[in-house]
Amino acid sequence: MLDATGRIIATVAGEAGELSLFGFRAMRDAFRPPFEVGEVFRQVHELGLRSAPLIAVSGVAVGVVLSMHTRASLERFGAESMIPAGLAIALVRETGPLTAALLLSGRIGAGIGAEIGAMRVTEQIDALEASAVDAFKYLVVTRALACVIALPILTTVMNFCGMLGGFLAEHAASGMSLRLYFDRSFSLIDVADYVPATLKTMVFGFIIAVTSSYLGFTTTSGTEGVGRASTRSVVFSSILIIVSNVILVRLIFFFFPGLQS
C-alpha cells in the first residue's frame, strides 16, 4: 500500500520535473534563432482566431448570468445603478481571464495534445528531425508563443462579450441604454484592474501549450495513447491553471495593493 503510494508520488514528481524542464527549454529556445515566425502566425490563427467564436459566445452567456446574480444581490440594497460597474470589475479582474483560460485549455489543450501525439506515433516528429528541422522548436515553441499571444487577446474578447451579455440582461430587466450601460461599466475600472489580470493569461497560455505539447511529445502506444494524451492535456492544464492562478493573484495583490480595497 505504502509502496504503491510511494511509486505514484515518484512518478508524479518525475513527470512534474520533466514537464518543468520542457517548459524551461521552451522559454530558452523562444529566444534562440531560427525563429519560426511563419509557423507562429499560423498557430495564432489556428489556435487563437479559431477559438474566438467559442470565447465570444461563452462570454455573452457568462455576462448574462453574472448580471442576473449581480442584480439579485444589488437590488436588495437599492444599488441597481452599480450593476454595470460591479459586473465589469468581476469580469475583468477574474471571471474573464479564468473562464477564458479554462475554456481554451479544453479547446486548445485537447487539440495540441492530440495533434502532437498523433505526429509522435506516426513518426512525423522523427520525419521533421530527419529533415533537419528542430521539432521541439517547430512544434512546441511556436505553439507556446502563439498561446502567449492569443490568450490575452481572447480574454479581452471574453471581457467585452461578457459586458455585452450584461447589457442584454440589464436592458431586458430595466431598459437601460447601451450608452449608459457602458459608461457605467467603465466608470470604476482602472488600468490596474485590466492589465495585470489580462497579462496573467499569458502564463495560462504558456501552461496550456507546454503541458499539452509535453504530453503529445511523450505519447506512446498508438491511437490509444493519442486519446490519452489529449484528455490528459485538458485535465493537467486546467489543474495547473487553477493552481497557478492562486499564486498569480497573490503576486498581483502584492504589486498592486490598491486592488484589495
Add this chain to the structure above:
Amino acid sequence: MTAIAGVRDERPAVRAAVSVAVQLDRVSKSFGGKHVLQQVSFSVAKGTGVAILGRSGTGKSVTLRTIIGLVRPDSGRVLVDGEDVCGMTREHLNTTRRRIGFLFQTAALFDSITVGENVAFPLRRHTDLKEREIRDKAREKLEQVGLESEYNKMPGALSGGMRKRAGLARAMALDPPLLLVDEPSAGLDPLTTDEIDDLLASLKEDAKTTLVVVTHNITSARKLADRLVMLHEGRVEAEGTIAEFERSDNPLVRAFMTSEHAG
C-alpha cells in the same frame, strides 16, 4: 574485415577513410533491457549501395535510424562522412542531415499538408529557391515516383504504396548524396517495385548517390547493392558482395538468397 598491416597497405586504408560515406563501429543499442543492436559494424563506400537484409524485428530500421541520429547508440560510433553523428552539436547534426535523404518504413508523411507540400517541405526549409522553382522541383520529384497527379491530394487520400513513393520523393527533394531507404518496395506491386528500383539504381549510377536500402527483396538487392549486410537478432550475421552471398553456406543467407524464386 581483416586488419590491414604493413606500409604498403596504409595508403589504400587512408584513401578508404575519405571515400567512406557511412561507418558503423561496434554499435550497440538496447530498449528497456532488450538488446536490439549488438556490436554492429559495417561501412558503406561513397557512391555504392548496401542492402540490409534480415528477418522482421532484427534491428534493420533501428540501424538506419542510428545513421541519421534519430536513435543514439548506447555504445559504439556512427560516422557519416567521417564525422561522429552522436558527438555533433544541434547545428552540425542538422547540416549533416541536410545531406541525407530518409525514407521511413511507414513513409511518415506530414498529414496536415498536401503530398506536394510534403515534397516541397525540405526545399522550403533549406533552399533559397523561389516559390515557382520549389513547386517545379517538387513536381519533378513526384513525377519520378509516378505521382505527379497527386500533388494536391492530402496524404490520407493515398494508398500505402503511394504514400511510400511520396515519402521517397520527399527524401530525394534536396538531391542528397546519401539516401537511406527503409523497404522502398514494401506494399508495391512487382511492376512499380521495378520502377522504383530502376529510379534508385539510376540515382546511384548517374548522381553517384550512396544508397543504404533495407529490403526483403533479393531482386531489388541485386539491382541496388554492391554489398549486402545480413542482420540477425541484432548482430551482423554475414557481410559481403552478392557473389559472396550466393556462394555462402550460412543457412540464413542461403534461405534469403533462394527466397527470390518464391517471390
